[in-house]
Amino acid sequence: MHGFPESWYSWRHQLTALADAGYHAVAPDQRGYGGTGGPEAVDQYSILHLAGDALGLIPALDAGTAVVVGHDWGSPVAWHCALLRPDLVRGVVGLSVPPYQRSDRPTLTALRDHLGDAHYMVYFQQHGIPEAELGRDLPTTFRLLLAGRSALGPSGLPLLPEGGGFLDLFKERPQLPAWITEEDIAFFAAEFRAGGFTRPLHWYRNLDRNWELTAPWHRARIEPPALLIAGEKDMVVSTPAAREGIDGLRSFVPALDEVLWLPDCGHWTQQERPDEVNRALVRFLQRLAD
Incomplete structure (x- = not known):
């Protein structure tokens, strides 16, 4: 999976x-x-x-x-x-x-209380903004995500800079590492060209729903x-x-x-x-x- x-x-x-x-x-x-x-509905992507x-x-x-x-x-x-x-x-x-x-508290509540709204999972709760960022230039998106260097900063936590986006957590390398090729990048980009990022981002938009649904366990x-x-x-x-x-x-x-x-x-x-x-x-x- x-x-x-x-x-x-x-x-x-x-x-x-x-x-x-x-x-x-x-x-x-x-x-x-x-x-x-x-499906398009957010609640159809629970755990x-x-x-x-x-x-x-x-x-x-x-x-x-x-x-x-x-x-x-x-x-x-x-x-x-x-x-x-x-x-x-x-x-x-x-x-x-x-x-x-x-945990004893809903996931997003705990994230916000501990780290504020800058955590990338909180950023992903917005509809439209992360989709637009990730879909703007698909080859660049996958080159950054899969082969980029970390730009997390001194905290070591995935916190977005003020006014920034998810891709700001990564810096592009001058060349790809040996384990991934331009053909691999192109394959991933093509996979998202038709379907986009909305439905994959719905997985993150169910974090608190998952917490509620898993109460019996x-x-x-x-x-x-x-x-x-x-x-x-x-x-x-x-x-x-x-x-x-x-x-x-x-x-x-x-x-x-x-x-x-x-x-x-x-x-x-x-x-x-x-x-x-x-x-x-x-x-x-x-x-x-x-």
Whole structure:
């Protein structure tokens, strides 16, 4: 399950490697993306819809159970699949984003109270403005997001400068890193040329709705065997609070097999370090079969 703003294509290196290892690997465009598309209404992009889509693929593919793997936004989808239907999910892997226990306060309320309105997830609550920014020049957008350098500033937090936008969090490099090509950038740009960013941004516009909908699972544990893979330079897990949370994961993910840290790796884990990710996935799948 891919993240924002990506598509099935982010798993291009894993699909062939897993198939070569004897596994049936499937990477859909998720709800609101690419060839899948989706409804226009904001409330149709809650975490229950997103996890339901993924879980619905399992019987649709004539599989009794599956290992669900997610990156970025796809990670919460994967973790919730394991939380909601452990009978269908025999293993779960999250890349970049660890599972978080449901907090005592709505997500956006907590973000605003702690960081104000400058956090990019708060910025994404506006309708039209982030879509216009991200869609203005698609090749530049993806060159900045996928291959740009961090411009987070001394706080290390994804806070927008006053009057600025989401892309101000990134600086363009003079040349692309070795793991991504101009052809890759062009593919992602083409995927969003038709569908735009509105429906993918609706995922963020359900943060508080997700908090309300998941109340029955407050403090519930994720029971299936699990693996977390993260880049040591990923801003998502770079703060002391994030590292502390990862250190305590086994309190609510008791079958956590491993936390694999990839040195000199940023946020786009499976694209930046495909060989290490592929080996880790195959190793995890083999252990599940033992």
